[in-house]
Amino acid sequence: xxxxxxxxxxAVDERVAQFRDQTxxxxxxxxxxxxxxxxRLQNGLYVQRHAPMLRIAVPYGLFSSAQLRMLAHVARTYxxxxxxxxxRQNIQFNWPALADxxxxxxxxxxxxxxxxxxxGNCIRNITSDAFAGVAGDERIDPRPWCEILRQWSSFxxxxxxxxxxxxFAVNGAEEDRAVIQAHDIGLDVxxxxxxxxxxxxxxxxxxxxxxxxxxxxxxxxxxQHIVTYCESILRVYNLHGxxxxxxxxxxxxxxxxxxxxxxxxxxxxxxxxxxxxxxxLTEAEVARVAAHFVDPVYETLPAHDxxxxxxxxxxxxxxxxxxxxVRAHKVxxxxxxxxxxxxxxxxxxxISAEQMELVADLADAHSYGEVRATHQQxxxxxxxxxxxxxxxxxxxxxxxxxTPNIGLLTDIIACPGGDYCALANAKxxxxxxxxxxxxxxxxxxxxxxxxDLNISGCMNACGHHHVGHIGVLxxxxxxxxxxxxxxxxxxxxxxxxxxxxxxxxxAHEMADVVSSLIETYVENRHEDExxxxxxxxxxxxxxxxxxxxxxxxxxxxAHG
Amino acid sequence: MAKVIRNRSIVDDARQTVRLAEGETPEGVALPAGPLxxxxxxxxxxxxxxxxxxxxxxWLAAGEGAEAxxxxxxxLAAVGVHFPAFTDGRGYSTAALLRTRYGYxxxxxxxxxxxxxxxxxxxxxxxxxxxxxxxxxxxxxxQAALASLSDISTPYQGAVDEPRPLWLRAQRxxxx
Numbered sequence: 182x183x184x185x186x187x188x189x190x191x192a193v194d195e196r197v198a199q200f201r202d203q204t205x206x207x208x209x210x211x212x213x214x215x216x217x218x219x220x221r222l223q224n225g226l227y228v229q230r231h232a233p234m235l236r237i238a239v240p241y242g243l244f245s246s247a248q249l250r251m252l253a254h255v256a257r258t259y260x261x262x263x264x265x266x267x268x269r270q271n272i273q274f275n276w277p278a279l280a281d282x283x284x285x286x287x288x289x290x291x292x293x294x295x296x297x298x299x300x301g302n303c304i305r306n307i308t309s310d311a312f313a314g315v316a317g318d319e320r321i322d323p324r325p326w327c328e329i330l331r332q333w334s335s336f337x338x339x340x341x342x343x344x345x346x347x348x349f350a351v352n353g354a355e356e357d358r359a360v361i362q363a364h365d366i367g368l369d370v371x372x373x374x375x376x377x378x379x380x381x382x383x384x385x386x387x388x389x390x391x392x393x394x395x396x397x398x399x400x401x402x403x404x405q406h407i408v409t410y411c412e413s414i415l416r417v418y419n420l421h422g423x424x425x426x427x428x429x430x431x432x433x434x435x436x437x438x439x440x441x442x443x444x445x446x447x448x449x450x451x452x453x454x455x456x457x458x459x460x461x462l463t464e465a466e467v468a469r470v471a472a473h474f475v476d477p478v479y480e481t482l483p484a485h486d487x488x489x490x491x492x493x494x495x496x497x498x499x500x501x502x503x504x505x506x507v508r509a510h511k512v513x514x515x516x517x518x519x520x521x522x523x524x525x526x527x528x529x530x531x532i533s534a535e536q537m538e539l540v541a542d543l544a545d546a547h548s549y550g551e552v553r554a555t556h557q558q559x560x561x562x563x564x565x566x567x568x569x570x571x572x573x574x575x576x577x578x579x580x581x582x583x584t585p586n587i588g589l590l591t592d593i594i595a596c597p598g599g600d601y602c603a604l605a606n607a608k609x610x611x612x613x614x615x616x617x618x619x620x621x622x623x624x625x626x627x628x629x630x631x632x633d634l635n636i637s638g639c640m641n642a643c644g645h646h647h648v649g650h651i652g653v654l655x656x657x658x659x660x661x662x663x664x665x666x667x668x669x670x671x672x673x674x675x676x677x678x679x680x681x682x683x684x685x686x687x688a689h690e691m692a693d694v695v696s697s698l699i700e701t702y703v704e705n706r707h708e709d710e711x712x713x714x715x716x717x718x719x720x721x722x723x724x725x726x727x728x729x730x731x732x733x734x735x736x737x738x739a740h741g
Numbered sequence: 742m743a744k745v746i747r748n749r750s751i752v753d754d755a756r757q758t759v760r761l762a763e764g765e766t767p768e769g770v771a772l773p774a775g776p777l778x779x780x781x782x783x784x785x786x787x788x789x790x791x792x793x794x795x796x797x798x799x800w801l802a803a804g805e806g807a808e809a810x811x812x813x814x815x816x817l818a819a820v821g822v823h824f825p826a827f828t829d830g831r832g833y834s835t836a837a838l839l840r841t842r843y844g845y846x847x848x849x850x851x852x853x854x855x856x857x858x859x860x861x862x863x864x865x866x867x868x869x870x871x872x873x874x875x876x877x878x879x880x881x882x883x884q885a886a887l888a889s890l891s892d893i894s895t896p897y898q899g900a901v902d903e904p905r906p907l908w909l910r911a912q913r914x915x916x917x
Contacts, residue, residue, distance in 0.1 A: 187915050188895055188907060199892040203858060211882070212858075219828055220858055302828070332897040332907070338865035339837055339900065342830030408898075408906075419834045420806065454842060459904045466908035 182243050182551055183328045183473040185293045192335070193290045196297055200224045201283035208280065219342070223303055224286065225273075225296025229603050232276045236299040237289060241309035241327040241351070242270030242554040244294075246541035249552055251292040253537035259285055264537070266522060266530040268594060268645055269348070270308050270554040271299055275601050303341055304334035304415075307349040310358040311555035314474060315563045317511045321370040321378060323353035325471040326407070329462065333408050340415050344422035345430035347415070348387070355674075360556065362386045362395045362676040363648060365432045366411060371401070379403045384414060384444070385436030388642035392678045393433045396441045398448065404467065406452075408460045413451040417444070477549045477564060482514025486567035499574055501623065502585040507570060514567055518548075520560040520577060521584040521592065525617040528610040529595040530558030539580050547573055556645075557594055559587065589626045590634055590699070591617045594645055598638030598655060599662065605638030607655025607662035612636055612691050619692040620699075629699055632712040633672070648672040650713045651698055652679040653691065664691055668698060668724050669716045682725045694728055701727040744883060745850070746860070746871040749890055751883055754872070756819060758800060758852055759783065772797075778821040778850070781805050784813065792816040800852060803831045807838040814845045822868070824853035833866040840867035840901045857886035864890055867901035 185193070200220070207217040221227075225236040237252070252272060256264050259281050260274040267273055277285060289295060299306055307330055309323045310316065330349060334340070340347070352359040353370040361367025367383035379401045386395025402410045414432075423429045436444045493500045508517040520540065522530050532540075540560060544552045547569050548562035555561060560582075565573060577583035586592045593616065596602065598609025613636055620626055635649030639656075646652035652667035664686050667679030686694050699712075701724045706715045716724065745754040756776040761767065767786035772779065778800040784791060791797040799810055800821030810820065820839060822832040832851065839845040850870035851863045857878065863871055878886065899906040907913065 186913050188897075188911060188913060191895060192893055192897070195893050199889070216827070216856060216858070302830075335897055336893050337898055337900075338862035338896075339833045340830070341833070341859070341862050342828050416834050416837075420831055424829060424831075459899045459909060460906055463908060466913075469908070469914055 182245060183240075183324075183470070189332075190290075190293070193293070193295050193297070196224075196295065196336075197283065197286045197290050200286060204279070204283050219301055221282075222301035223298055223341070224282070225299040226279070226282055227300060227603075228279075229275065229601055233279045233282065234273055234275050234601065235277050235282055235285065235296060236267070236271050236273040237294060237296045238299050238306045239271050239294075239554050240331050241307055241313070241324060242311050242556070243313075243324065244552055244554070245292075246544040246550045246552065248292045248294055249537050249541040249544070251289060251294065253534040253541070255285055255288065256534040256537065263531055263533045265528070265597060266532065266554050266558045266560070268556050268558060268596070268643060269299075269306055270311070270556055271306055272554070273597075275597070297335055300346075302343045302345050302347075304337065304343075304347045304349065307331055307334070307351060308359055308364075308556060309351045310354055311553045311561050312358060312508065312517055312563065313353065314476070315510050315512075315515075315517050316354050316358075317509055318355040319353055319511070320355065320372065321353040322471075322474055323351040323359075323368075323370050324474045325467065326353075326368070326370055326380075326404075327351050328470050328473070329408070329467065330411070333411075333460075340419060343415070343419055344424045345427060345432075347418075347432065349411075357672075357674050357676075360645070360648065360672045360676070363388050363392075363645070363672070364395060366414060367395050368407070373401050377403060380407050380410075382410065382414075385433040385441075387431055387433045388645060388647045389431065390428050390640045390642075391431075391433065392642070392647040393437065394676055394678065395433075396436065398441065398445050405462050406456055408462055409455045409458060410448075410452055412460065413448045413455060416451055417447045421447075476512075479512045479515060479564075480566070482512075482566065482568075484513035486514060489567040489570055492571040496571075498578075498585070499571060501627075502574055502578075502583050503570065505585045505587045505589060506583065510564070516565050516567055516570060518562045518565050518570070518573065518577075519555070519587045520562065520582045521586055522559050522582070523586055523592045523617070524581050524584045525591065525621060526614065527581070528597070528600075529593050529613050532560075536580055536582060539576070540582070543573060543576065557592065559592070585623065586626065588631050588633075590620050590629055590632050590695075591626060593617065593634050593636060594649065595636040596638050596643035598636070598644075602638060602643075604641055605655060606640075606657035607638050607664065608688070609636045609638040609644060609653075609655065612653060612655075612664065612688060615688075615692045616695050619696060629703070630711060633670075634695070635670075645672070646670070647678045648676060649679060650711075650716065651695065656685055658685070662688060664688065666694055666698075666728075668721055669713065671713050680721050682721055683729055690732070693732075697728040697731055698724055743872065743875060744880070746883070746887065746890075747848075748869055749864075749887060751880075751887070754870075756798070756850075758821065776818065778819060778852070781809055784810075784817075788813065788816070798848070798850075800850075801832075801835060803829050805835075807835050807843060811843045814839075814843060814847070817847065819848035819850055819870075820845060821850045821852045824851060824855055827854045827856045827859050829854075833862060836863070836867040837901050841904075857882075857889050860886060860889050861892050865896065865900040865902050 369381040383395035553561040599605040637644035670679030798819030
């Protein structure tokens with residue numbers, strides 16, 4: 182992974198000193214609340230329902246065991262002993278005291294971590310494929326490009342006060358695991374017919390209040406020009422994005438208003454001036470950054486480890502876990518392991534300080550000291566020998582990190598919701614828990630198969646509900662918490678936005694609603710058809726009919 | 742006389758910013774003697790008269806693009822870019838375009854809600870003169886704020902003040 186040089190370290194240290202002084206001036210009354218807000222946001226600090234929330238950047242989801250130990254220390258010392266991984270591959274703490282935050286950031290800087298631009302109307306943490314570098318279907322490793330763009334976007338003076346937040350995602354594999362179609366800029370690293378590396382550039386995607394799938398603005402931007410091309414997009418947006426209404430301020434609204442052709446024309450006109458300028462990338466710089474992402478020295482191993490195969494045959498729970506939580510690796514004899522943070526009874530994405538330390542130890546023992554955070558709010562040990570999987574599973578199981586549910590109905594994406602977040606209309610965590618409790622039978626979960634259920638507590642869509650096969654959105658109706666349900670959303674190469682099935686539901690109805698949706702699927706599916714494929718084949722009608730029909734009958738019975 | 746920061750020093754400055762009050766027209770507004778920044782509309786209405794004075798510049802409101810005065814730049818004594826709120830970042834791009842696209846080398850002044858925590862960004866985007874709201878900072882505070890001009894001493898990316906990104910300026914890779 183990327184290791185700081187003296188320049189990176191200095192920039193982060195200086196940022197800590199800057200924010201320490203800003204916080205001092207705020208507490209001394211020299212900075213008003215309004216003046217301090219954007220400063221603290223761009224250092225990851227929100228003011229939440231109970232306390233400030235600090236969101237720490239995990240650039241493109243990649244971090245080290247030493248960093249994870251520091252996060253455990255922060256959790257224990259400044260928080261209530263746990264942290265929460267987000268859909269942007271970051272981690273957030275819900276209970277630090279505002280006055281402690283500069284010191285927390287100083288300690289994070291000692292392990293090359295920070296909270297820079299994890300919030301605010303600026304370029305945010307860049308997300309990518311949690312299996313970058315180890316996936317069999319990877320064309321080009323996206324991580325060096327993420328790092329180059331991270332550096333370019335950090336403290337960018339021209340784009341420090343954009344109309345609204347700005348999110349990049351980068352994918353380099355056949356299967357898009359970075360949801361690039363739902364980002365302000367989505368980059369697909371590709372090769373052209375001549376074998377040269379470049380980027381297919383999508384723009385104007387995003388979820389939130391107005392969900393839109395990104396449109397292609399360029400089919401191939403050669404790698405040398407990706408910084409100037411992005412700069413051109415940002416400049417057009419900075420100058421012309423709406424600032425009169427924060428709900429219309431994302432780049433997607435500008436792209437829709439102008440149309441992709443006109444937006445492209447403006448970007449190209451801008452680009453004509455800056456292309457080939459000083460920010461044109463050099464081979465030396467790309468090589469310098471890429472050198473941080475070379476493969477570890479893998480051992481030559483048999484493609485199928487005999488002891489692993491034996492354990493799979495002998496131990497049903499292990500086999501169940503391996504089926505859902507272990508992924509093929511590009512190197513024979515190795516595997517990538519997903520650590521589920523979706524145990525029933527634990528808020529999705531939450532992890533305790535003890536678990537963090539354990540994962541750090543396991544990363545050192547089994548995975549070259551590196552960990553990844555997925556945008557589905559789980560963790561990954563990417564480089565595990567097959568021969569060590571059984572031992573690893575036993576340790577994870579004892580620590581509550583081996584729930585065998587990756588990609589299943591209980592692997593729910595959920596924002597912190599109304600329990601923590603000041604923006605939320607409704608709680609997310611109890612809904613996730615009710616669904617997890619309803620579907621506690623593993624055999625049935627496996628029978629249902631691959632399905633994404635995503636929950637957001639408000640239309641800001643941190644829980645990515647629009648792209649869940651089943652999406653749940655918390656809404657406020659006269660001060661009460663209600664939940665709107667969509668079906669048919671999807672992430673990945675054939676991303677789509679879910680359709681609302683009808684009037685919203687009360688919290689206590691949600692487990693029944695999901696049961697009805699699942700029953701409809703199970704009754705109607707063709708062999709080996711996933712939930713999303715059945716929805717696409719049949720449309721939402723049968724799902725709707727079943728959910729609302731059944732509920733009407735129940736009401737009649739109840740009132741009759 | 743107002744205090745402004747010019748080229749990283751605090752200086753007294755006599756240039757007045759003219760705003761059109763209700764009922765005033767660009768053609769009719771009375772202009773005081775001495776160095777001025779006038780609204781774009783005033784310049785457009787009275788360019789010949791104002792250019793002849795030699796001490797008049799134009800300030801652009803947010804939303805008025807650099808292209809609006811590109812042709813006038815040789816005749817302007819200064820250019821102001823107005824920040825209606827420090828969170829409105831359009832002026833950064835406007836400044837960058839004036840310097841890089843239109844080759845403007847004269848005084849470029851940030852006016853409006855110009856606050857010290859954005860000073861470095863202003864300078865990086867090409868402003869040489871920063872005019873905080875009158876009375877916002879004490880002399881001591883303004884003095885202390887000079888240090889914030891280099892809060893991030895070695896920025897990664899190129900900008901107007903230093904067009905070369907770090908990879909062209911430094912031998913990188915020495916461990917922290």
